[in-house]
């Protein structure tokens with residue numbers, strides 16, 4: 001599996017383009033906006049988009065979802081249903097953050113812990129990791145030991161927990177119980193900022209170090 005990170009929106013959210021190298025089929029994770037940049041990347045990679053995957057319902061991760069999904073007529077997969085209240089509030093989120101108004105949408109498929117999502121010949125495992133938002137999910141590609149963690153974990157930090165239905169202790173448990181068991185060699189793409197590995201964060205992240 002090949003991947004490309006495309007920082008989008010004023011929040012420099014890491015939208016990821018995941019490509020199955022055998023088939024050229026691809027999935028976009030968290031298209032927060034700047035859809036033209038995402039389309040450029042898809043074109044450059046000669047990829048065929050199969051689905052939009054969402055880690056959670058925050059605007060900087062979902063803002064370009066409707067546009068992209070309708071352009072290619074592809075399904076919107078994720079997050080967990082507990083984030084529906086965030087997605088339903090997309091218009092209010094646009095207003096709060098000064099984004100242009102986004103079209104409302106409902107995911108084609110909600111995800112639960114242990115689900116699997118595939119595109120081309122690649123398969124991602126779904127881990128429900130609440131705390132930043134209640135319905136946040138992480139996508140894990142076991143073959144390449146790569147996780148796309150959204151706003152659960154960052155290099156040197158963790159996601160905010162002061163939003164509605166956010167909870168600090170729940171977030172810490174999600175990281176320690178769902179992510180750390182995957183192993184310290186696992187590399188991750190966070191929702192914002194540079195990549196890191198779980199081992200690096202176990203050793204140096206002040207919030208979740210062991």
Ligand SMILES: [Zn+2]
Nearest residue numbers: 056058132151
């Ligand atoms: Zn977020």
Ligand SMILES: [Zn+2]
Nearest residue numbers: 058060151191
């Ligand atoms: Zn974010």
